[in-house]
Amino acid sequence: MIAACREHDPELWFSTDYAEQQQARDICVSCPMVQACAQKALERPDTVGVWASVPLSGYGSKRRSQVQRLYHIAKGGRPEIPPVTRMRLNATAARHLRDQGMRVSEIAERLQISLSTATRYLGMNTSTEGLSA
Ligand code: SF4
Numbered sequence: 422m423i424a425a426c427r428e429h430d431p432e433l434w435f436s437t438d439y440a441e442q443q444q445a446r447d448i449c450v451s452c453p454m455v456q457a458c459a460q461k462a463l464e465r466p467d468t469v470g471v472w473a474s475v476p477l478s479g480y481g482s483k484r485r486s487q488v489q490r491l492y493h494i495a496k497g498g499r500p501e502i503p504p505v506t507r508m509r510l511n512a513t514a515a516r517h518l519r520d521q522g523m524r525v526s527e528i529a530e531r532l533q534i535s536l537s538t539a540t541r542y543l544g545m546n547t548s549t550e551g552l553s554a
Pocket residue numbers: 424425426427434448449450452453454455458459471472473474
């Protein structure tokens with residue numbers, strides 16, 4: 422198995438730019454090495470950057486939460502889909518459903534999102550919007 426990050430600029434995993442961190446997390450989600458990567462991060466308690474789709478930064482309760490996510494992944498759990506990725510997927514799905522003739526209220530119900538969120542997704546450019554903090 423080959424780590425998905427091998428084909429990308431390693432700086433992406435250590436960037437302080439939110440959009441670049443999200444790109445790194447997106448790539449990690451489908452990486453076949455994600456479990457071993459989480460284990461490796463747990464062996465390096467002071468490490469920073471994105472490991473196994475978990476952005477490691479901060480201290481105290483924030484750091485503990487990140488470490489818990491790493492434990493979950495190291496034990497075979499799947500990494501959570503980053504919020505920006507989930508938003509992009511929902512926006513794409515909303516547009517697809519609209520193209521099939523669904524009304525906004527039906528799309529909101531189908532995707533289990535609010536009416537205002539569905540409306541926002543339908544006006545969203547899924548390729549670029551939502552990538553900045
Ligand atoms: S899970 Fe780890 S090995 Fe895989 S792409 Fe992410 S940082 Fe690289």
